[in-house]
Amino acid sequence: MPIIRARYPENWEAIAEQVKTExxxxxxxxxxxxxxxxxxxxxxxxxVQQWRPGFLPLEFAIAxxxxxxxxxxxxxxxxxxxxxxxxxxxxxxxLNHDRHFRGKQRSLKREWFGQLRLGVxxxx
Numbered sequence: 343m344p345i346i347r348a349r350y351p352e353n354w355e356a357i358a359e360q361v362k363t364e365x366x367x368x369x370x371x372x373x374x375x376x377x378x379x380x381x382x383x384x385x386x387x388x389x390v391q392q393w394r395p396g397f398l399p400l401e402f403a404i405a406x407x408x409x410x411x412x413x414x415x416x417x418x419x420x421x422x423x424x425x426x427x428x429x430x431x432x433x434x435x436x437l438n439h440d441r442h443f444r445g446k447q448r449s450l451k452r453e454w455f456g457q458l459r460l461g462v463x464x465x466x
Contacts, residue, residue: 367430
């Protein structure tokens with residue numbers, strides 16, 4: 343789901359990179375190593391092979407987004423960038439975390455773009 347950049351602080355990229363660096367560019371949920379910004383493929387493949395012996399570069403070529411590190415807001419509030427509210431997650435773990443909030447996020451995005459709520463409990 344694409345993010346609405348305006349909901350995030352201006353320095354979001356720097357904040358996200360700091361969180362990823364503190365996590366050593368690994369998912370804080372499952373431990374999957376993810377590719378660092380500008381990391382040469384050979385170095386990345388070595389890191390992944392240490393995590394999962396037998397890893398083949400073809401696996402990355404088929405599904406590179408599995409090795410993309412993102413930063414999740416645990417409370418789903420993009421402006422809340424306190425470190426305890428942020429977690430470095432691979433795309434799979436991030437999607438799994440967000441699925442519990444999907445209905446509420448759809449409603450919040452509609453409101454962000456100006457759609458009014460009709461009544462209480464109208465989160466669908």
